[in-house]
Amino acid sequence: xxxxxxGQYGEWGAYTASPGGKKICFALAKPANSSxxxxxxxxxxxxxxxSTRPAEKVKEEVSVIFGYGHKPNSDANIEVAGGSxxxxxxxxxxWVKNAAEEPKLVETMRKGQDLTVKGTSAKGTVSTDVxxxxxxxxxxxxxxxxxx
Numbered sequence: 001x002x003x004x005x006x007g008q009y010g011e012w013g014a015y016t017a018s019p020g021g022k023k024i025c026f027a028l029a030k031p032a033n034s035s036x037x038x039x040x041x042x043x044x045x046x047x048x049x050x051s052t053r054p055a056e057k058v059k060e061e062v063s064v065i066f067g068y069g070h071k072p073n074s075d076a077n078i079e080v081a082g083g084s085x086x087x088x089x090x091x092x093x094x095w096v097k098n099a100a101e102e103p104k105l106v107e108t109m110r111k112g113q114d115l116t117v118k119g120t121s122a123k124g125t126v127s128t129d130v131x132x133x134x135x136x137x138x139x140x141x142x143x144x145x146x147x148x
Contacts, residue, residue: 006142010135014142025147026051027139031129032114041125043067044092048117048131050106050140052147060106060140064094064129068121080115080133081108094119110137 003017003026011029018024027050034046044067051061064076070089075097078085085105087094094117096102109115112133119127 006146007139008135009138009142011132012135012139014139014146016143016146022053022055023147024051024053025143027136027143029131029136031117032132034127034129037126037128041121041123041127043121043127046117046127046129050109050136050143052143054147060102062096062102062105062109064117064119066092066094066119066121066127066129068092068119068125068127070094071120071122071124074120076117076119078105078115078117080105081112083108089119106140109133110140 003015006014006016011032012027014027016023016025029048031046046067047065049063052059069092074089076087076089076094078087085101086097088097096105114130114132117129117131
């Protein structure tokens with residue numbers, strides 16, 4: 001499944017794809033910077049996705065790929081504009097724990113400068129990734145038009 005780039009807005013790419021004939025749209029960014037404690041621990045690339053899947057009635061779902069397997073039953077955290085949002089983790093991914101908070105998170109992200117994501121690997125390494133939010137609002141508008 002090869003996603004199609006709809007446009008690049010600052011740090012955020014807007015994409016569409018149709019796995020199994022069902023159209024999905026997503027905004028995607030890499031961290032502007034990353035650190036680990038202890039330092040320089042190896043990990044695969046990290047990403048943040050915001051996806052809309054009309055067939056499943058999912059709009060602007062936030063998820064993060066960490067590039068490592070999480071410590072079992074550990075939470076990850078998004079910190080943005082002075083607020084903190086808990087994420088549950090599974091394998092190398094994380095999703096917002098309280099779905100009711102997600103629209104507020106996305107609204108805050110649209111207006112924000114950057115956000116920080118923290119997680120803990122199975123080996124106990126703590127990662128801190130900072131994502132720039134520059135261009136996110138435009139990318140979300142684009143996927144909103146494409147996946148109504």
